[in-house]
Amino acid sequence: MCANSTPENISKIALKVEKSLVLRGLGVPWKCLGSDLSEFCKIFDEINPGGVIFDTAPLKHGSVPQWEHFREKTPQMTLQDFLTSCPSHEGKGRWLSFGYKSFRELSERMRDEIDFAPFGFPDIKEDITLWLGSRGAHTSCHYDTYGRNIVVQVFGHKRWILFSPESDLRPTRIPFEESSVYSGLNFFSPGDLCQFNAIAEKAHIVTLAPGDVLIVPPKWWHFVENLDTALALNAWIPIEQDTDAQMQECFVKSIIFQFLRNVEPQIRKFMIYPNELKDFDEDPSEFLQQHLRILNYLSSVKDSGRAPSYRSDVSDEEFSDLLAKNTSAEFVREATKEEFTQILTENQKRFDESWRFPELTAQQRTSTEQLTNLINSLCNVEAIERMKECYLKLKKATAADS
Numbered sequence: 001m002c003a004n005s006t007p008e009n010i011s012k013i014a015l016k017v018e019k020s021l022v023l024r025g026l027g028v029p030w031k032c033l034g035s036d037l038s039e040f041c042k043i044f045d046e047i048n049p050g051g052v053i054f055d056t057a058p059l060k061h062g063s064v065p066q067w068e069h070f071r072e073k074t075p076q077m078t079l080q081d082f083l084t085s086c087p088s089h090e091g092k093g094r095w096l097s098f099g100y101k102s103f104r105e106l107s108e109r110m111r112d113e114i115d116f117a118p119f120g121f122p123d124i125k126e127d128i129t130l131w132l133g134s135r136g137a138h139t140s141c142h143y144d145t146y147g148r149n150i151v152v153q154v155f156g157h158k159r160w161i162l163f164s165p166e167s168d169l170r171p172t173r174i175p176f177e178e179s180s181v182y183s184g185l186n187f188f189s190p191g192d193l194c195q196f197n198a199i200a201e202k203a204h205i206v207t208l209a210p211g212d213v214l215i216v217p218p219k220w221w222h223f224v225e226n227l228d229t230a231l232a233l234n235a236w237i238p239i240e241q242d243t244d245a246q247m248q249e250c251f252v253k254s255i256i257f258q259f260l261r262n263v264e265p266q267i268r269k270f271m272i273y274p275n276e277l278k279d280f281d282e283d284p285s286e287f288l289q290q291h292l293r294i295l296n297y298l299s300s301v302k303d304s305g306r307a308p309s310y311r312s313d314v315s316d317e318e319f320s321d322l323l324a325k326n327t328s329a330e331f332v333r334e335a336t337k338e339e340f341t342q343i344l345t346e347n348q349k350r351f352d353e354s355w356r357f358p359e360l361t362a363q364q365r366t367s368t369e370q371l372t373n374l375i376n377s378l379c380n381v382e383a384i385e386r387m388k389e390c391y392l393k394l395k396k397a398t399a400a401d402s
Helices: 007-016 037-047 079-091 108-113 193-199 242-260 274-281 284-304 316-325 337-350 362-378 381-401
Strands: 021-023 055-058 094-102 129-133 138-144 148-155 158-163 171-177 180-183 204-208 213-216 221-226 230-237 329-331
Touching: 007 148, 007 213, 007 316, 037 079, 037 148, 079 094, 094 138, 158 337, 171 242, 171 274, 171 362, 193 337, 204 337, 242 274, 242 284, 242 362, 242 381, 284 381
Parallel strands: none
Antiparallel strands: 021 213, 021 329, 055 094, 094 129, 129 230, 138 180, 138 221, 148 213, 148 230, 158 204, 158 221, 171 180
8 A cells, every 4th residue: 555545645635636536455444344255244144144135136128227116125135145146146137236225234343343534534434335236236327416425345346437527418316316316328238329429438437446445526427337246335425515415405305296296106116216205205294394494404504614524625736746646546547439338338238128117008108208307307407506596595685684
């Protein structure tokens, strides 16, 4: 490990960098996770002998992204069973994932020994997420509306395809998941490669190996896929801009709630991610009152400047010096058009021409598409930002009048 890869220097880089950056070979600082994936699974199973439920889906799919509602749940299995069954599941054309899981899934001993202090953020102890999956397990292309993402590759290999925030990846708020803006482009099993022409020369690609640390700045698009059975941990570092983003998400969720609360359940489950569905069953009055309280709280936090967040105090000159001296740090490289196209061409082999949108009639599909277009037109970034600014202006005027 480079002598300049101290926790203090890593945090300075993480809070300043505006391009995706990888720190190679830092090593995994958490010995409690075991020396290899097999040992980690054994340690985990000792605390969870009854096993856990995995997501599973086919390695072949249609032309739309393989959204979470197209996935199924497995019976409970131990992580050791998962590990030994990966080859047979792959042989049956399926992938498995125990991903986007709260740090609380780990044992108390593990939680006590794991924090992000080795990367300069000792306060990050609980808001840590675990990602375990077999080859082909993936996250549909999206960007996160909150935080700076620090990803630690623990075991196995994972490929990240990233795009800068200004890239047009056909953003959509449907399916809705708070804090995630998804891309309508299907990187996993593309049917038509022509839809990628506009971004073919803008991709940044990196494969993370054990001990690598990836820093993803705010609002960078990313499609992530396991190249073998792999485990990673990540944390979103809170930053100053998060308060504004959280207010914007409040408006987005309120708008979507109004449109979808009376939609038939069969349609709604395809338009909202499963972890959000329970919120849309709330009483409308209570839902809106709750979000008004959240907005009032966030606007007060914004006015006071006391948001719990990190900020960079590093000058451009100091930042350049830090990067020059840190030999383990490198920007995620821009891929050639040919390299990006080669990956998509390989992924296109997964395209299943016979795949059909499940469970919905043609009329329901039409309703879903029309609602999606309407919601996306109302929830585009510029419109939501204007809504937020108008709300703050009116709130300030009301306060002055009283």
